[in-house]
Amino acid sequence: MKFIFTSLLFIFYTGAISFLYGQRLLLSEDFSSPEWEAEFRRLNPGNDALNIPINSNATNPVAYKTPGTGGGNTYINLNSTDLYFGKYKLSGAVETLDVLPCPLGKEYLHQNISPIEITFADPTIYAENGKFYLAGTRGGSPAGFVMLESTNLTNWQLSTSDPTGMILKKGDGSYGEGGFWAPQIFKDNGQYYLTYTADEHVAIAGSPTLNGKYTQNVIGSIDPDVKNIDSYLFKDDNGKYYLYHVRFNNGNFIWVAEFNMATGRIDKRTLKQCLTKTQSWEATPAYPSNTIMEGPTVIKRNGIYYLFYSANHFQSIDYAVGYATATSPLGPWTKNANNPIIHRSIVNENGSGHGDIFFNSDGDPFYVYHVHQNESTVAPRKTRIVPLIFNYNAGTGKYDITAKAGEIIIPKVRASNSDTYASIESAFSGSKKAVAFRLNNNATGMIEFPELQGVDSISLHVRNGHQTSTTNVALEKMVDGVWQQIHVFNLQSWNAFPGYRDEVLGCKIDSGSTVKLRLINNVAPNRYMNLYRVDIISKSPTGLNPGKAESSIKVYGRRIMVEHPVKVNIYSLTGVLILTADIEDEYEIPARIGSGIYIIKSKEGIRKIHIL
Numbered sequence: 001m002k003f004i005f006t007s008l009l010f011i012f013y014t015g016a017i018s019f020l021y022g023q024r025l026l027l028s029e030d031f032s033s034p035e036w037e038a039e040f041r042r043l044n045p046g047n048d049a050l051n052i053p054i055n056s057n058a059t060n061p062v063a064y065k066t067p068g069t070g071g072g073n074t075y076i077n078l079n080s081t082d083l084y085f086g087k088y089k090l091s092g093a094v095e096t097l098d099v100l101p102c103p104l105g106k107e108y109l110h111q112n113i114s115p116i117e118i119t120f121a122d123p124t125i126y127a128e129n130g131k132f133y134l135a136g137t138r139g140g141s142p143a144g145f146v147m148l149e150s151t152n153l154t155n156w157q158l159s160t161s162d163p164t165g166m167i168l169k170k171g172d173g174s175y176g177e178g179g180f181w182a183p184q185i186f187k188d189n190g191q192y193y194l195t196y197t198a199d200e201h202v203a204i205a206g207s208p209t210l211n212g213k214y215t216q217n218v219i220g221s222i223d224p225d226v227k228n229i230d231s232y233l234f235k236d237d238n239g240k241y242y243l244y245h246v247r248f249n250n251g252n253f254i255w256v257a258e259f260n261m262a263t264g265r266i267d268k269r270t271l272k273q274c275l276t277k278t279q280s281w282e283a284t285p286a287y288p289s290n291t292i293m294e295g296p297t298v299i300k301r302n303g304i305y306y307l308f309y310s311a312n313h314f315q316s317i318d319y320a321v322g323y324a325t326a327t328s329p330l331g332p333w334t335k336n337a338n339n340p341i342i343h344r345s346i347v348n349e350n351g352s353g354h355g356d357i358f359f360n361s362d363g364d365p366f367y368v369y370h371v372h373q374n375e376s377t378v379a380p381r382k383t384r385i386v387p388l389i390f391n392y393n394a395g396t397g398k399y400d401i402t403a404k405a406g407e408i409i410i411p412k413v414r415a416s417n418s419d420t421y422a423s424i425e426s427a428f429s430g431s432k433k434a435v436a437f438r439l440n441n442n443a444t445g446m447i448e449f450p451e452l453q454g455v456d457s458i459s460l461h462v463r464n465g466h467q468t469s470t471t472n473v474a475l476e477k478m479v480d481g482v483w484q485q486i487h488v489f490n491l492q493s494w495n496a497f498p499g500y501r502d503e504v505l506g507c508k509i510d511s512g513s514t515v516k517l518r519l520i521n522n523v524a525p526n527r528y529m530n531l532y533r534v535d536i537i538s539k540s541p542t543g544l545n546p547g548k549a550e551s552s553i554k555v556y557g558r559r560i561m562v563e564h565p566v567k568v569n570i571y572s573l574t575g576v577l578i579l580t581a582d583i584e585d586e587y588e589i590p591a592r593i594g595s596g597i598y599i600i601k602s603k604e605g606i607r608k609i610h611i612l
């Protein structure tokens with residue numbers, strides 16, 4: 001537990017003298033440090049041989065445990081009131097976590113670089129130049145789409161320089177407020193397109209680059225008059241475009257219509273339903289529902305069109321994939337007599353369906369799809385990839401398509417490129433499980449900070465405790481003896497961050513007088529959250545870490561100043577490169593890079609910085 005101050009800084013540049021009073025850390029606590037772990041052990045070591053609490057201040061003591069290698073959480077209940085850890089008053093719990101990659105520096109590092117399974121539902125994969133690009137539906141309430149990339153289909157990483165990994169964002173030049181589902185990537189005449197569902201309407205957005213960002217010139221859906229979902233855009237050999245999608249009519253049914261790329265709209269005069277329920281596997285009693293046929297994908301081989309689709313409710317264990325063929329993109333369609341080709345009886349996992357077909361550079365076919373989390377739980381759905389076999393049947397003039405169930409691929413993700421991650425990690429030290437305050441979701445979990453003078457802002461390293469839903473935590477200030485809310489931090493679900501779960505959030509306070517602050521988990525939705533670190537920064541024009549005295553690179557607010565020309569790279573907290581700059585003497589950090597803690601790397605080394 002420490003206070004850190006920096007001295008007055010004198011900066012010489014452009015022939016003049018500027019006096020910048022060095023911003024200081026009024027309070028900087030790393031609750032995951034060994035010192036705090038020792039404090040937790042001291043406060044609540046558990047019971048003695050007679051089962052009597054060793055420390056009576058802990059109302060519900062349990063023996064402190066080191067989490068197992070499986071990553072399970074262990075927490076110590078501290079539901080006492082007015083319990084003090086040094087200068088901090090708190091209630092709630094203490095927890096030890098196996099934290100996923102978040103390379104914030106040696107005092108932040110909570111490292112477990114083992115990749116985790118990807119949980120994209122309704123997935124799509126686009127292949128180009130020996131690489132594969134994956135997107136899909138994420139759990140909770142995602143505000144758009146994330147893209148991952150891979151060279152081998154097994155190991156994946158974020159595929160965009162955007163620190164959030166997003167290729168399309170709600171409210172950023174795109175249609176939709178919620179329900180971002182079932183994306184498809186499509187390339188035409190050198191331009192990339194993303195078709196997707198939002199607000200139960202299909203939309204299409206464009207980008208000059210594969211990994212975004214995707215936006216619309218005119219915000220809107222392809223048919224605003226009726227609900228429609230699960231789009232797949234197909235271009236025929238004659239240059240005509242067709243949009244396959246799902247419409248509702250006492251169930252979900254696949255329709256097709258000619259599509260105008262210039263207007264982004266369908267020709268309603270050509271609308272035609274593709275399929276009806278005619279095979280027993282398409283509606284089993286495992287999960288009773290209206291007829292559901294969805295998730296279309298279309299390819300063409302030797303003049304024959306193949307329509308892959310999924311049937312049953314997605315929550316059914318019998319959700320599965322079949323296909324039908326036609327000699328026209330508008331049908332009529334003839335179903336494969338051996339449907340389904342992907343089903344729990346074939347791939348040995350429940351709920352196997354709704355995906356996309358793609359080909360590697362050798363022309364080998366694959367199908368990417370999702371499955372249930374396990375035998376008893378649907379969400380979050382997990383991503384799977386299975387090779388397909390196309391056997392030409394001379395008698396029918398068609399391919400008989402089956403899945404290589406013995407060669408299923410389980411794609412996994414790391415937070416960042418492994419080489420980049422290793423180069424950043426090497427500048428720091430330590431590999432350990434984290435200890436954190438767990439602010440309970442009963443409106444009483446809180447941590448109160450001591451009075452501080454001249455506070456500019458606060459920065460939190462936190463994690464939402466819920467996998468699929470957001471949660472809120474309030475920042476309150478004492479005013480005339482009464483706590484008043486001044487800000488609400490919104491924490492994203494785990495699924496919002498492929499491969500990692502941690503966030504760094506900040507809030508401007510700008511108080512010249514003495515101020516007393518606390519964090520309290522009393523704002524709905526108030527699921528539990530974990531707090532790893534707090535930095536409270538003084539009022540001043542400088543950044544959190546202007547650099548050691550010997551460093552020639554200084555960061556002041558949003559300005560980088562150097563004593564001699566140097567190249568710098570700035571990384572997000574997950575090791576994703578977001579900015580490269582050759583700086584002669586002074587550089588203003590672009591507005592697209594938000595406030596928060598980042599990693600800066602140059603020939604002088606690597607350190608963390610705070611951008612205001």
